[in-house]
Every structure is written in structure tokens, then in C-alpha cells.
Amino acid sequence: MxxxxxxxxxxxxxxxxxxxxxxxxxxxxxxxxxxxxxxxxxTRPDAAAPSAAPAAARWRPPVVPDIEDAVLVEPRAKAVREATSARVAAAAPPPDPAAATSTAPVAEPAPQPTAGKAAAHPHAEAPGSFTRVAFRHPGVGQGVHHYHLYVPPGAGAGTPMPLVVMLHGCTQNPVDFATGTRMNSAAAPANTLVLYPEQPQSANPNGCWNWFRPEDQHRGRGEPGLLVAMVRDVMARHPVDEGRVYAAGLSAGGAMAALLGREYPDVFAAVGVHSGLQAGAAHNVMAALSAMKSGAKPSARGTPVAAPGQRVVPLIVFHGDADATVHARNGEQVIHAAMGAGAGAGAQGPVDKRVEQGRSPAGQACTRTVYRQGASSAAGPAMAEHWVLHGGGHAWAGGSPQGSHTDPGGVSATAEMLRFFLEHRR
Structure with a gap:
């Protein structure tokens, strides 16, 4: 361009x-x-509005590409965000003045379902607890930061548990994202904690993670430093298996998850990127817009995802090939960057690449490419998986229609990501 x-x-x-x-x-x-x-x-159509059309029609891309990481407030997503924020505020106890100065975490109950409306809150239906936690991190911002935490019912046994960090997309919030992905319900039988960091509008007007800003792209700084501080906070309060900590995200959240995998291979055992971009795809807003439209430029594609000799974090990627917000080429680039880094990190043996065709229960076609390394690779966990969702747009595959940016007719990205995560230890 x-x-x-x-x-x-x-x-x-x-x-x-x-x-x-x-x-x-x-x-x-x-x-x-x-x-x-x-x-x-x-006259802009509402790309994510619920539709009574057949499932195949729902998979078609929006008519107008969304420039979500810069300015977009998509109407339905904004309404969901505001509604869920209002429910959080209504359910929370009165503000504690001490929270503004204390470094101790403050727990607040997440909204509970009301009679006749339980189906609108799948996260609340999951057994266990779902709370909003506030804490101060001196490295980022001047105020109190928040996250939501799902604790499965088996947590009381004291056994160290896996932890999944879920990073919402633009115009979303933790409650909306938990509702749309149904991750809490999937995590309950696996006795897995789920952490949902909250990006305030004071940090980004649309609640986007700032994956394209240099100050938010490096270890120990900015948003990556804040997110790992949240992980450490959860570890201080619950028995977490430090070898089984994972990160996943949608769109801007997916791009930030890729950054976490690159910057913290000593923290995260595996990473999931849904409709996102590779780490280092852009370093300013204009480059971000270009990458979203057509993929990262060659100079950005050369950004290493691991230092020489450093562990390459296993990766699972989902991307719709009709995504009009973040071009599907970005999903390919996430995979290629990781595989190139793996080859340069001293990994043993050739890469085995296997391609499988499939369909979701609702009939959406998908292609799954699995990458394994080494002579005995067929028996071991995959280095990477790339799921191409044919006809899929900018939405979490297999998600609940009660959340924003979801495609209920797709293969369950939640189930497949959790399965992939639990196959890997750091």
C-alpha cells in the first residue's frame, strides 16, 4: 500500500x-x-446482529470490514458490553475506598442469573464460582486493574490446577467473552481455572488490547507485564500448576496472546489465537490497519517469535477464510512464524504435516493442519494446529449466540483449544 x-x-x-x-x-x-x-x-449493516437465516447464511462475511482496533464500536457488541457492564455494577458491593490504595486483591461477585434468564449466562451456569477481582499493579496505569476468575468446584481439593488466560476482543468484556466462548463450562470437568483480564476503556476507547503499540509488546512492560502480573496474582491465591498455564484470545486478544507466547515462554505452556495476528505484525495504528486488511508486511513477518535457543510455545490457530475484519492471511502468518522459529530453535527431526477435512455438527466445513516434529512425532503432542473455518467470519467458532462475535454453527474452538492446551506442559 x-x-x-x-x-x-x-x-x-x-x-x-x-x-x-x-x-x-x-x-x-x-x-x-x-x-x-x-x-x-x-446505512452500515450490523455485521454481528442475530439472524434467523440458515446457518450457512450466518457464516457469510460482513458486508463492511470493521476497523475494530482503531475506531469501531460495532452496535450489537457495544450493546452487549454495556449491558454486561451494568450487570457487573449492579451485582457488585458498594465501592471500597481502600481499594484505591491497597495492593491486596478485592473480590466481587459476578452477576448471577435471574429467574427465567439462566440461558443468557452460560458462564454462570457452570458449577464453581465466577468473581471479579481488583488489584493494583504498579507497572501499568495509576488505578486499580480488574479481572474475572472462574474457579471450578474441584478447587477445594488443593490439587494444583491448570490455568487458562482468556483475552477478549475489542468492544467485549470478560462477562461477554465468558458467555460467548462457554469456556467456564468446558473448564469445569477439567478442573481448570479461567482468568479473564479486563481491558478498561481508559486504556483503549474500544476495550482493545494494544497489540500494535511498541510499549505493549515486550516482556516486563506495558500490557504483557500487567497480564503476567494477573497470572501471578491468581497463583498467589489458588493452587496453580505452573507447568500448565495457557493463553488464548480473540482478534486483538488473539494478537496479545501471541505476544505473551513470544515474550513469556517460561510462563505459558501453549497459546491459542482466534482471528488474530502474529506477534510483531505492527508497531503503530496505520501498520495495524494494513496488517488487518491484507496481512503483515515482509519486514514484520521476519519478527522472531523466539530468541535463538529459546523454547517455542506450542500454538493452535483458528481463522475464518471469509473474515472481513482480520484477513485470513494473518492466521497463516501466525503459524508460519511459529514453525520457522521451531526450525531455528534446534528442534529435533523433520516436521510431519497432516491435513484433515471435517465439518462441525451444524455442517460448517473446516480444514485442520497438524504439525508435529521428530521421528516419533505421530505419537506426541502437536507443535501447532491450524484450523481454517470455511465461510467463517470474524467470530468465535462454536460460541454461544448470547455473546458477541460468535458463530454458533462453527466447530467448537473452545473444546479444541482446551484439548490442545491440556496435551502440553511447559
Missing amino acids: QWNDTMKQLMGKATELVRNGRLAEATHAIQQALGNPAPAPQ
Whole structure:
């Protein structure tokens, strides 16, 4: 893409519109800058709205690409976010003035289902507890940070448990993401803790993880440092198996999960990236928009996912091949970066690559490519798995329609990610 004067003017206009809160117009301006003109903001279709159409129709991509990591507030996702935030606020106890200065974690109950509405809160139906926790981390920001934590009913036995970190996408929050992915229900029988970090709008107006900012891309700094501090906080309060800590995310959350795998191979045993981008795909907003539209540039694709001799974190990737928000090429690049790093990290033996075709129970076609390394690779856990969801858009495959950015007709990304995670130890 040539960043000519016209595009720079349009991007400047978009930035000013964001500052003034005119997000729909800003989205339109950015799409013009990227050479993908959109309908006027007032006629933009709601890409994620529930539909009574057949499942195959629901898998078609949105008519208008969303530039979610810069300016988009998608209508339905915004409504879900605001509604779930309101439920959290209503269910929480009165604010504790001491929380603003204390470093001790503060637990708040997550919203409980009301009569007749339990189906709208699959996370609450899972046995165990789901609480909102506040704590201060001196390395990032000036206020109290929050996360939600699911604790399975078997936690009382004192046996060290696996821990999965789930990073929501833009315009989402932990309750919405837990609802949409149904991860708590999947984690309960596996006696697994699930941590949902919360990105405040003070850090990003749309609640995106800032995967494209240099200050949020390195170990011990910015958001990666904050997220690992949350992991350490959970470890201090619950028996966690430190060899079985995992990270997964959707879109911006998936890009941040990839960064965590690159920066903290000594913390995370495996990583899942759903509709995301490779670590280091961009280092500013304009490069992020370009990567989302067509994949990372060659200079970014050369970014190593592991230092020489460093452990390469096993990886599972899901991406719809009709994703109009984050191009499916990004999923390929996540895999290629990891496999290239594995080859350069002294891994033993040739790579065995196996391709399988399948369908979800609802009929969505998918291609699964499994990578294993070594002469006896067929019997061992995979280094990487790449799931291409044919006809799939920018949505969590197999998720609940009660959450935002989900495709209920797809293969269950939640079940497959958890299965992949639990096959790996650090």
C-alpha cells in the first residue's frame, strides 16, 4: 500500500473524528483510506446482529470490514458490553475506598442469573464460582486493574490446577467473552481455572488490547507485564500448576496472546489465537490497519517469535477464510512464524504435516493442519494446529449466540483449544 498524501489526510481526519467521539464517521474515513469504501455510516449493516437465516447464511462475511482496533464500536457488541457492564455494577458491593490504595486483591461477585434468564449466562451456569477481582499493579496505569476468575468446584481439593488466560476482543468484556466462548463450562470437568483480564476503556476507547503499540509488546512492560502480573496474582491465591498455564484470545486478544507466547515462554505452556495476528505484525495504528486488511508486511513477518535457543510455545490457530475484519492471511502468518522459529530453535527431526477435512455438527466445513516434529512425532503432542473455518467470519467458532462475535454453527474452538492446551506442559 502506498501511504500517499490523500491517505494521510484521510487518516488525519479519522483521528480527529475519534477524538470528537464520532466513531462511525471515523470508520468510514479509515475504510476510504485503505481503498475499501464503505456505505455511509448511517446505512452500515450490523455485521454481528442475530439472524434467523440458515446457518450457512450466518457464516457469510460482513458486508463492511470493521476497523475494530482503531475506531469501531460495532452496535450489537457495544450493546452487549454495556449491558454486561451494568450487570457487573449492579451485582457488585458498594465501592471500597481502600481499594484505591491497597495492593491486596478485592473480590466481587459476578452477576448471577435471574429467574427465567439462566440461558443468557452460560458462564454462570457452570458449577464453581465466577468473581471479579481488583488489584493494583504498579507497572501499568495509576488505578486499580480488574479481572474475572472462574474457579471450578474441584478447587477445594488443593490439587494444583491448570490455568487458562482468556483475552477478549475489542468492544467485549470478560462477562461477554465468558458467555460467548462457554469456556467456564468446558473448564469445569477439567478442573481448570479461567482468568479473564479486563481491558478498561481508559486504556483503549474500544476495550482493545494494544497489540500494535511498541510499549505493549515486550516482556516486563506495558500490557504483557500487567497480564503476567494477573497470572501471578491468581497463583498467589489458588493452587496453580505452573507447568500448565495457557493463553488464548480473540482478534486483538488473539494478537496479545501471541505476544505473551513470544515474550513469556517460561510462563505459558501453549497459546491459542482466534482471528488474530502474529506477534510483531505492527508497531503503530496505520501498520495495524494494513496488517488487518491484507496481512503483515515482509519486514514484520521476519519478527522472531523466539530468541535463538529459546523454547517455542506450542500454538493452535483458528481463522475464518471469509473474515472481513482480520484477513485470513494473518492466521497463516501466525503459524508460519511459529514453525520457522521451531526450525531455528534446534528442534529435533523433520516436521510431519497432516491435513484433515471435517465439518462441525451444524455442517460448517473446516480444514485442520497438524504439525508435529521428530521421528516419533505421530505419537506426541502437536507443535501447532491450524484450523481454517470455511465461510467463517470474524467470530468465535462454536460460541454461544448470547455473546458477541460468535458463530454458533462453527466447530467448537473452545473444546479444541482446551484439548490442545491440556496435551502440553511447559
